[in-house]
Amino acid sequence: MDKNNPEYLKALRHTAEHILMQAMEELWPGKIIKAMGPPTDDGFYFDFEAKGVKISEDDFPRIEEKMYQIVQRNLPLVRKEISVEEARKLFANNPYKQEWLDEIGARGEKAVVYYTGLKSTPGAARRDSPGVKGENYAFVDLCAGPHVKSTGEVKAFKLLKVAGAYWRGDERNKMLTRIYGTAFPSQKELDDYLKRLEEAKKRDHRKLGQELELFVIPSEVGPGLLIWLPNGATVRREIEKLIYQEQEKRGYLHVYSPHIGRKQLWVTSGHWDLYRDKMYAPMTIDEEEYLVKPMNCPFHMMVYRARPRSYRELPLRVAEIASVYRYERPGELSGMLRVRYITQDDAHIFCRPDQVMDEFLRVFDLITFLLATFGVEDYRFRISLRDPKNKDKYLGDDAIWQEAEAKIIEAVEKKKVPYFKAEGEAAFYGPKLDVIVKDALGREWQAGTIQIDFMLPERFQLEYIDADGQKRRPVLIHRAPLGSLERWVGFLIEHYGGAFPVWLAPIQAVVLPITEKHNNYTQKLVDQLKEEGVRVKLDNSNQTLSYRIRHWEMQKVPYLLVVGDREAKRGTVNVRKRGEEKQVELELAEFKNYLKDKISHRSLGV
Ligand SMILES: [Zn+2]
Ligand SMILES: [Zn+2]
Structure with missing residues (x-):
């Protein structure tokens, strides 16, 4: 063979x-x-x-x-x-x-x-x-x-x-x-594989997560319950800003919803019957049962139902970056990749049947735009279908599933992207299109998802008044372009090997005075950069300059700014870019513009 x-x-x-x-x-x-x-x-x-x-x-x-x-x-x-x-x-x-x-x-x-x-x-x-x-x-x-x-x-x-x-x-x-x-x-x-494995170990997000102080999962809190440390929280906040910005441009409306709700919500949605093994036990409040949310869907149905809807306001795109809680088996928990507290870049798009394809393709464009922004170029799509042997684990009949599946295939074929099918990976309410991204080492990771759903609008009795005055049901698209932010940041840590692009870097620049006598100048420098919104840090500790440079290099900071007599006198900075040995002397204004440009364009290099 x-x-x-x-x-x-x-x-x-x-x-x-x-x-x-x-x-x-x-x-x-x-x-x-x-x-x-x-x-x-x-x-x-x-x-x-x-x-x-x-x-x-x-x-x-x-x-x-x-x-x-x-x-x-x-x-x-x-x-x-x-x-x-x-x-x-x-x-x-x-x-x-x-x-x-x-x-x-x-x-x-x-x-x-x-x-x-x-x-x-x-x-x-x-x-x-x-x-x-x-x-x-x-x-x-x-x-x-x-x-x-x-x-x-x-x-x-x-x-x-x-x-x-x-x-x-x-x-x-x-x-x-x-x-x-x-x-x-x-x-x-075998040797090539072992080399890749060595590289993967260096990039392990659990190891880097600790070294770069990005997150912790303390046993006191519980398995899979992650705490974002300030550095990790900064990365997450920058990603959230990107998502808000892009979604606002694309007509999404952002909402906030609670973390718990009456059990009946999830009985109506079908989660209680078909998703219960991922849900935490109910809690009793005022003698009534409440559940911690494993998904945001029912809350967004309530946004739709907040008042009667006309065909003219569709598509209605309801978005929320929201944390949900899901039970994962202890053996499957793994750093940021599988947690029990998951933050999704979630949205639900309510549209007329004639708008489904267009909306689907728009989501597709948002996903590819985001991936390009992160410098992720290699990806493919998985069409996740029902397990044909276990149809009772899913809502709805064959005809509805075939229609939704046909729509997804039509969309990926329009976009001419590589895709494959996988049975048993669908959501219980409909087939999904999942994004599978490849990292710098060629490893595949599951990221975002788009799902077409005819069931929940039915179960929540959603309707709109059509042009002819008739009540009709909208179609629902669930989508999360990056999926879980925990998993996505875990992926990014390994993809970048901890060396985040400037716009994502928790600390973007560190100012290193050669001696104490430049304190006035360095403080002015730090203040000016802060004024521009740059995440800058001053390191005037007693350590030698080479020690400090080494330390911040290990922290993978994009720019180290060395300041001595010469720089203080001339109003310049000596810039040491991450991964480069040589230093370049720049006027302060010149460096500020350079940095602002990198950050505002979310450039990938330093
Ligand atoms: Zn055997
Ligand atoms: Zn949903």
């Missing part, structure tokens, strides 16, 4: 994972109870229970050494179908495999196993005999495959880290040990 084929890569990584399991069984006989181990998008992992031993990353060299030996032995991988009863004997002391076998048995299927190093001697692993380990074969696992032909094909692999993982990802189950690794067809591809 072609070695660049993703299916080949999966088979290769899955085989590397079997080699890992075999190596560990050989190193710790009887102590490693294998649970599961699939290939993933960029490698593989192996979950196991370690009985009486503790496996750590310190063990990697000897495990890898053992794995190389198994590769050297060039053992064939052989697929066999056996009865569930035979398989039970083969994995007699393994409760995890027995659990899989219970399920396979209940479906009335045969068990598929893969042998490594199966000998073709008569009697070895025939249908009626699983054979004897060590004699007839080297290793066996219950596994659907596929695999490459032999262990000798797995030439470039690496173990990456050890973590804990619940059996089948369920926190009510036992905690197992997980080893992550990866494999590639060649050493060069």
Whole structure:
């Protein structure tokens, strides 16, 4: 098979994972109870229970050494179908495999196993005999495959880290040990991948979030409950300003709504029935049940219903940058990327049926405009559809879903952008168009969304008086161009590696006097920049100049302004741009104009 084929890569990584399991069984006989181990998008992992031993990353060299030996032995991988009863004997002391076998048995299927190093001697692993380990074969696992032909094909692999993982990802189950690794067809591809991984570690938003003092998630507050520190809050506020500005230009009306509301609101909207597992338990106020909002939709329905609407005022675009609260499982919480307190750049557009396409395309333009402003050039779209096997998890009938889906496809085709479809990713009230952006390292992240909804206008009995005097239902578009601001800022931190463009940088310039005697001049400089709205800081601490420069470079400040005798006398500043060694002496007025221009145009470079 072609070695660049993703299916080949999966088979290769899955085989590397079997080699890992075999190596560990050989190193710790009887102590490693294998649970599961699939290939993933960029490698593989192996979950196991370690009985009486503790496996750590310190063990990697000897495990890898053992794995190389198994590769050297060039053992064939052989697929066999056996009865569930035979398989039970083969994995007699393994409760995890027995659990899989219970399920396979209940479906009335045969068990598929893969042998490594199966000998073709008569009697070895025939249908009626699983054979004897060590004699007839080297290793066996219950596994659907596929695999490459032999262990000798797995030439470039690496173990990456050890973590804990619940059996089948369920926190009510036992905690197992997980080893992550990866494999590639060649050493060069593996090396390139490891280099990217190193770079990704440096850009990790949790690490940079701490170093640059952007946010904290204190355990005292609770998992997934993020606090924006002043630096992070500044970044967020600049993004909010951009959103308000662009939306105002585009005819949006901004509102504010409460964080809680009567339970009935969410019964009407359908959230209570179909979204409850993401919602927090009701609280009782004056003997009535209230809910914390997981979405803003019902409140914006109330904005629409604030008075009778005429066809002339449609489309009505109701926007709010609002925080919502959703339950996420503890194992899925991850820094800013998945939190339980989520701030959305939300809006609901109420329009006539003949306006849907135009409105959809306008939202599309807003999204692409915003992405360009952030310097995100590489993205594609996902059309998120219902899970066809679980239609009862969604509102409405087939015809309505097909109509909404057809509209979304028409829109993306008009815009000639790359898209793909994904079943089971829709909202319960309609299909979505999701934006998938690529960061500087080529990793994909889910960002904004646009959704067409015929259900909520029905459920909330929204109407408008049409030109002919008849009452009609508007169509609703839910949209959040960036999605969650927490996730978006997390993405930006990694995309920029913490080096925000000037307009977003928490501190845009730091003034560094060489000695104390320039205090008057430096204070004047700081005051003038502040007057222009520049986020500037004065660092006249006792540290040496080179120490201070190093410190603010680490903080990724776009401009360091060094001021000494010469500059004070001439009314200039010595500007050191981020990422550049040389300093440039500029007139103060010249620098101010330069900076103002960068900020007002939201330029990407320094
Ligand atoms: Zn397997
Ligand atoms: Zn909504």
